[in-house]
Amino acid sequence: MLSLHDLHTRLRWPASVVDNRRVTQQPDDPVDNGVSGTVSGNVVQAHTINGGVHMHAPAGRVVTLPHRAGIMPPRAAYFQRRTVVEPGLSGDGQARTSVVSGMGGVGKTQLALDYADALWAAGEVDLLAWITAVTREAIMSGYARLAADLTGAEDDDPEYGSQRLLEWLAGTPTRWLIVLDGLQSPRDLHGLWPPVTPTGRALVTTRRRDAALHGHRRRVVEIGVFAPDEAHCYLRAALAARPQLLDGVEGLAARLGYLPLALAQAGAYMLDRDLACAAYQARLSDRRRSLAALLPDADGLPDEHQATVTATWSLSIEQADRLQPFGLAGPLLAVASLMDPNGIPVEVFTTRAVLELLGAMVSRPITEDDARDGLACLQRLSLLTVGKSSSPRAVRTHALVQRATRESQPADQLSVLVLAVADALVQVWPDVERDAVLGQVLRANVDVLYDVGGEHLWEPGVHEVLWRAGRSLGDSGWIVQADEYFDRLHGAAVERLGPDHPDTLSIRSNVAYWRGEAGDPVATLAAFEALLADELRVLGPDHRETLATRGNIARWLGELGDPHAARAALEDLLAAEIEAFGPHDVFCLTTRGDIAYWQGEAGDPVAALDVFEALLADQLRLLGPDHRDTLTTQGNVAYWRGAAGDPVAAVETFEALLVDQSRVLGPGHRAALTTRSHIAFWLGEAGEPARALDAFEALLADLLRVLGPDHPDTLNVHREVARRRP
The missing domain is CATH 1.10.10 (Arc Repressor Mutant, subunit A)
Structure with a gap:
């Protein structure tokens, strides 16, 4: 309990004549407070005061409605309306607050400004207040100023003023819109969200995406970059006075990722330097130039931007x-x-x-x-x-x-x-x-990594990730792309490692291999023969890479029409491998399979089948049923059963293989899809053309889904379906 003397002292009121005949500490006693004489300033007459005391300054002028409050930012030049955003800002009839969220530079403030101006121009609001929301203090200060305008009562403490505004907004029939621009943290609005009323609306712009931004009758509207046509329209408008600068406008918009802030600042940079879009894009592609160096300086920022893209x-x-x-x-x-x-x-x-x-x-x-x-x-x-x-x-x-x-x-x-x-x-x-899809995504990530930091992936040799990306391309059936990939990698390897580095030689082997798979056997054989000479000189005759190259030379001799020469070369190779590694080495098992294949191609499918069946038994024992080489040999057994005159057995063996491949590799793996193609083919050879066509059509549908319409395997099966349809 405060005595009147205490209250007078603490609040430091201006002097006046106060007749305080009796002040007592007992709240139930009568109190006679009187004021006489000339009074200047505020006077408090009190008996008992419980809690705090808050005094308001004298009432000021109350603004008349309609009223706009706050300093709204200038409208950006060449502003582009974004039709996909407007429905979200307008709400669905339930949401009264829209939270516009997006990364710095997507144009949130300009969208809010356009929305607010449109409502004001249409006469849909009687009170429009724009409040900078970068801190809680800024929000409360803006609220307090608006409360003073609307009620005439100014509060020394912005917190009291903020509460006065929220109470006014909650109780007024006035149609109002409060824009809170640039919210930095959801906690800054704790207890300060505009109330939900039938006549009120609020719009908040923020880079944040926190769950705390969601709430009763709020809608979070995610804002992204321009659509391509919006970005093109923006640049064309920004550069309209100098149409000669528009060369390459669409490419530049894409290179800038359609980001509104980047487009605006790039446009200003080009205008200041009379630089065409294509020339600016060339500078942007030059890694010797930093992004900051390709943006305007502080004096040249357009639309009163406060910072460059990078600073934002x-x-x-x-x-x-x-x-x-x-x-x-x-x-x-x-x-x-x-x-x-x-x-x-x-x-x-x-x-x-x-x-x-x-x-x-x-x-x-x-x-x-x-x-x-x-x-x-x-x-x-x-x-x-x-x-x-x-x-x-x-x-x-x-x-x-x-x-x-x-x-x-x-x-x-x-x-x-x-x-x-x-x-x-x-x-x-x-x-x-x-x-x-995962393989495609990983390869795309390797491409970007190599583009931005490839110089760091060559010490002490080629990083494993570069091998993985190339093998993934080829194993996925993108043969031409694999050939091109390893060809580029070889050029870089020669420059960084030298022509005789073991990794450079290994890359040459991959270039030759995928070139052959792409359909150039003559060049492939010549490339492997030249590689063998260098490997013998650098690595020696017993090195695995050297022996692998001998196997590849034998294969391409056969592909060029000489299966007997291929078989003879492979038999010599097998003897060398057994001497170097023993008969059960994986290299030896692979060479045995190659010998069997060319034996069949030379006109003896029964002998080829016998060798493959014996090889399969050894691989099951040495490698296990799930090893990739074992599965490959199982496929060869199926093929040569068909080639030896038993297409029904071929279908059955391929069907058993498909079960194993689906379990080990997955049903969408290229090897499993290839096996399905073999099943369809041998069904036709077994006298069941209708089942064969059904199998090819089902395979085509899966290839379109898994590999896409432009994949070579998809195109091959598409042609097969067309050929077999009546």
Whole structure:
């Protein structure tokens, strides 16, 4: 309980004559408070006061409606309306608050501005307030100013003013729209969300994607980059005064990832330098130039931008690093910056290689859960997205975010990052590619890694991830692409390792092999013969690579029409392999199969079948039933049974093989699909053309789904179906 004297002293009211005849500590006693004389300022007459005391300044002028409050940002030049966004902002009749979420630079503020202006122009709101929401203090300050405008009562404490505004909004029949622009943290709006009323609306823009942004009658609207046609329209409008600069506009828009902020700043850069789109794209492709050097300086930023693209994202990274697990978001984004922006398997980030790298970067042990939580922090700041973990393309980010992140890494750190990512991709690469999409995604990630950091993948030799990518291409049936891949790799190997390095010689073997598979046996035989001479000189006659090349020469002799020469060369090779490795070595078993094949091609299918059956028995004993070589020999047994005149036995053996392949390799593996093609073929040879056609048609449907319409295997089966249809 306060005496009047205490209250007067604490509140420091201006002097006045106060007649306080009796003040007592007993609340039930009568109190006679009187005021006489001339009074200047505020006077408080009180008996008992429980709780705090809050005094309002004298009432000010109340604004008349309709009223706009706050400083709205200027409209961007060449603003592009985005029809896919407008329904989300308008709501569904239930949501009264729209939360516009997206990465820095997608144009959230401009979309909010356009929406607010449209409502105001249509007369759908009587009160439009724009409040900068970068901090909780800024929100409360904006609320308090608006409360003073609407009620005439100013509060010294913004918290009281904020509550006064929320009470006013909750009780007024006025149609209002509150825009909270640039929310940095959901907790800044704790207790400050505009109330849900029939006549009120709110719109919040933020880079955040936290679950806390969802709530009663709120709708979160995810904003992405421009659609391609929107980006093209923007650049054409921005450069309309100089049409000669439009050369290459569509390519540049794609290279900038259709990001509105990047397009605006690139447009300003080009106009200031009279630079065409194609020329700007050439500079962008030049890795000697940093992204920051290709953006306007502070004086040249368009539309009153406060920061360049790169600076915008650095603030988001700092925020993400402050979330738990602390300091992990930045290193994880550095890892992601070296891979395909269109999709990275989430398992890459939880490999031993990446966890050890992260631990070294933050100086503490990092677990798989830490890595996943760190990715979630980046998603909360819209720096990347994390989809379903079952998707091979679960993690996606923007290519310019990646570039800005890479360019912020010290040179010595970049090499460490590249090697860790390469190791991680090898660790997630399955020994058997059951999933064609996963193989495609992993190869795409290797392509990006090599493009941005390939110079670090050659010491002391070719990194395993480069071998994996090439073999995956060929094993998946992309023969021409595998040939081209290894040809490019060979050129780089000669430059970095020298022509006689063992890895360079091994790459030459792959080039020759896939060139032959692509249909050029003459060039292939010549390439293997030249390679053998170099391997004999560099590696010696008993090296496995040298012996493998001898086997390839024998094969291509047969492919060029001389099966007898092929068989003779292979028999000499088998003798050398037995002497070097013993009769049960895998090389020896493979050569025995090659001898049997060319024996059959020379016109003796029965003898070939006998050799393959004996070989299969040895492989089952030495390698086991699930070894890839065992499965291959089982397929050869099936084929030569058909070639020896028993197509029914061929079908039965291939069907048994398909069961094993589906179990070991997966039903979508190319080897299993090839076996189905053999089954269909031998059904036709066994006198069942209708079943053969049905089998080919079913196979075609699966090939279209698994490999796509342009895959060579799909095209071959498509032709077979067309040939067999009546």
